[in-house]
Amino acid sequence: MLKSWTDTPQKRFRKAKTFQIHYGWIGEQELLALSGYDLLILEPRQITKEQVEFLQAKMASGARGSVAKRGSDLFERLNGMRDDNGASGLKAAVVFGYLSIMETPTWNQERLTQMESTFYYRDASGDRVH
Numbered sequence: 001m002l003k004s005w006t007d008t009p010q011k012r013f014r015k016a017k018t019f020q021i022h023y024g025w026i027g028e029q030e031l032l033a034l035s036g037y038d039l040l041i042l043e044p045r046q047i048t049k050e051q052v053e054f055l056q057a058k059m060a061s062g063a064r065g066s067v068a069k070r071g072s073d074l075f076e077r078l079n080g081m082r083d084d085n086g087a088s089g090l091k092a093a094v095v096f097g098y099l100s101i102m103e104t105p106t107w108n109q110e111r112l113t114q115m116e117s118t119f120y121y122r123d124a125s126g127d128r129v130h
Contacts, residue, residue, distance in 0.1 A: 009056075012038065013094045026051055037093055044097035055093045 016038035022030065025046045034040055040055060104111050120128045
């Protein structure tokens with residue numbers, strides 16, 4: 001059943017049955033895939049304000065147009081999404097952003113070069129713990 005975008009986030013959170021944790025960039029394909037979940041946990045640096053608003057208020061007037069241009073392939077796919085009962089398959093999601101503290105991925109060479117040995121946690125024997 002389609003959830004109304006007028007529900008409060010707290011009500012939608014309590015009713016959430018599906019969720020997705022998504023790491024990384026969000027393009028059209030990812031946005032389309034995320035549109036079917038009740039609750040989303042996303043990397044805030046990888047998503048635009050318009051995309052968050054779209055995910056929070058899928059069926060609100062104009063929300064689709066801010067993300068996908070009318071006539072575009074994505075706009076048509078979003079408009080065509082339906083569940084088994086013929087209702088729109090888009091859900092108004094509760095969206096959380098996460099911030100990682102004390103995390104430096106090895107692919108981020110710029111940040112790694114700025115790290116000092118004292119920034120790392122070490123076990124009782126003095127070995128660095130990742």
